[in-house]
Amino acid sequence: MQNAIQAIPADPLQSSAHMSAQVLNIEHVCRGFDKNQSELLVLDDVNLTLHEGEIVGLLGRSGSGKSTLLRIIAGLIRPTSGNVTYQGKPLNGPAEGVAMVFQTFALFPWLTVLQNVEAGLEALGVSVEDRRTRALAAIDLIGLDGFENAYPRELSGGMRQRVGFARALVVDPTILLMDEPFSALDVLTAETLRTDLLDLWNQDRMPIKAVLIVTHNIEEAVFMCDRILVLSSNPGRVVAETVVPFAHPRNRLDPEFRALVDEIYAKMTARPTDAAAKRELQPGSWLPNVSTNLMAGLIETLAAAPYHGRADMPEIARTLQLEVDDLFPIAEMLQYLGFAEVSEGDVFLTPPAQRFAEGSTQERKIMFADHLLQSVPLAARIRKVLNERPGHRAPRVRFEQELEDFLSDSAAEETLDAVIDWGRYAEIFSYNDKTEIFSLADVET
Numbered sequence: 001m002q003n004a005i006q007a008i009p010a011d012p013l014q015s016s017a018h019m020s021a022q023v024l025n026i027e028h029v030c031r032g033f034d035k036n037q038s039e040l041l042v043l044d045d046v047n048l049t050l051h052e053g054e055i056v057g058l059l060g061r062s063g064s065g066k067s068t069l070l071r072i073i074a075g076l077i078r079p080t081s082g083n084v085t086y087q088g089k090p091l092n093g094p095a096e097g098v099a100m101v102f103q104t105f106a107l108f109p110w111l112t113v114l115q116n117v118e119a120g121l122e123a124l125g126v127s128v129e130d131r132r133t134r135a136l137a138a139i140d141l142i143g144l145d146g147f148e149n150a151y152p153r154e155l156s157g158g159m160r161q162r163v164g165f166a167r168a169l170v171v172d173p174t175i176l177l178m179d180e181p182f183s184a185l186d187v188l189t190a191e192t193l194r195t196d197l198l199d200l201w202n203q204d205r206m207p208i209k210a211v212l213i214v215t216h217n218i219e220e221a222v223f224m225c226d227r228i229l230v231l232s233s234n235p236g237r238v239v240a241e242t243v244v245p246f247a248h249p250r251n252r253l254d255p256e257f258r259a260l261v262d263e264i265y266a267k268m269t270a271r272p273t274d275a276a277a278k279r280e281l282q283p284g285s286w287l288p289n290v291s292t293n294l295m296a297g298l299i300e301t302l303a304a305a306p307y308h309g310r311a312d313m314p315e316i317a318r319t320l321q322l323e324v325d326d327l328f329p330i331a332e333m334l335q336y337l338g339f340a341e342v343s344e345g346d347v348f349l350t351p352p353a354q355r356f357a358e359g360s361t362q363e364r365k366i367m368f369a370d371h372l373l374q375s376v377p378l379a380a381r382i383r384k385v386l387n388e389r390p391g392h393r394a395p396r397v398r399f400e401q402e403l404e405d406f407l408s409d410s411a412a413e414e415t416l417d418a419v420i421d422w423g424r425y426a427e428i429f430s431y432n433d434k435t436e437i438f439s440l441a442d443v444e445t
Contacts, residue, residue: 025050025083026085028045030081040408046065046069056210067179073095073098099169113147114136121134147159176206222257269342290330291421310347311346338371
């Protein structure tokens with residue numbers, strides 16, 4: 001059943017370390033969204049080239065526009081400015097020969113595995129006989145032979161994601177886009193699927209010429225990719241590029257592998273030369289909704305042995321089984337609050353954090369309240385408004401509308417929810433979710 005796919009000529013440079021012809025070229029791409037007569041910039045001056053025979057990884061924290069960039073490449077949305085060239089021609093609209101695998105499996109639950117894989121071919125008008133032959137070949141290639149008549153509910157998460165890969169490969173794509181394709185899987189299943197996919201790629205058994213993968217997992221990027229691009233956040237810009245020099249298969253325990261992981265962590269935590277100015281939050285800054293339990297937990301972990309106040313971020317991520325998008329927001333918020341510093345891939349506690357780790361519950365609350373009011377302008381503004389109002393009460397919508405001058409609706413909501421959680425913990429205000437009213441009362445009714 002593999003012949004239908006294997007018959008496609010393999011790129012002779014697919015397994016070569018040398019770059020071949022350009023498949024995709026992105027020049028000075030910006031993408032913004034209108035927001036109250038101004039533009040909220042998501043991507044800013046992004047440049048990227050994808051060659052035949054390479055896997056390129058996109059790393060970046062939330063707000064870096066990685067998924068937006070994938071959708072531009074797929075032709076689903078257009079850039080505000082800049083140029084996208086696909087196979088030598090300007091990209092206008094959905095691109096033929098570009099397939100995507102998503103984080104969520106996105107299968108039709110009422111269709112069998114075979115019917116799910118055939119769905120894309122049917123939409124393209126492929127004949128019944130041809131699409132059946134190609135779908136069976138893709139299912140066999142991806143390791144699902146024998147499950148053609150199974151429904152998604154009968155499959156494990158890893159098997160459902162294999163269906164997603166088969167559905168992407170069956171259309172014979174030139175570029176395969178992958179948006180965190182392994183993040184919804186358990187560790188062992190994800191590792192098996194990564195390895196199987198790399199085996200097919202390195203054996204020239206897939207029709208695709210290039211792969212672009214969005215991931216939050218730095219080790220995954222070093223394990224799979226030939227090049228890795230690091231994007232900054234709000235807006236997204238390419239701030240670093242790393243060529244991965246290792247041949248496949250790669251050994252995660254190799255000292256050179258570990259050193260490269262550390263190097264990329266350092267690049268992702270590096271700050272511009274005007275770091276002191278950048279470290280301060282502004283009234284309209286987006287804030288991740290990181291719980292106080294996670295912040296306190298990281299402080300306690302770092303304060304204890306064997307770290308004694310300082311840790312290598314890759315090491316602490318492995319110990320706590322956290323991804324980049326889990327660990328970085330916690331460390332960054334501790335930095336904004338003055339409880340930690342992040343530099344060169346290391347995170348270390350400040351003296352106030354050491355006192356926080358040793359304090360009682362009430363002492364921690366008092367310290368957190370002091371740092372919150374000093375470091376987070378939105379928290380200070382809510383407290384100031386409540387102090388100034390005769391009834392010491394204010395509606396949520398007042399602050400949400402102020403945030404929406406700077407942020408998208410969803411980002412404004414997330415930011416305000418974060419400050420509400422922190423303010424409640426610090427006991428600097430009370431909030432009633434039912435009435436959506438802030439107050440200084442112990443209990444708002």
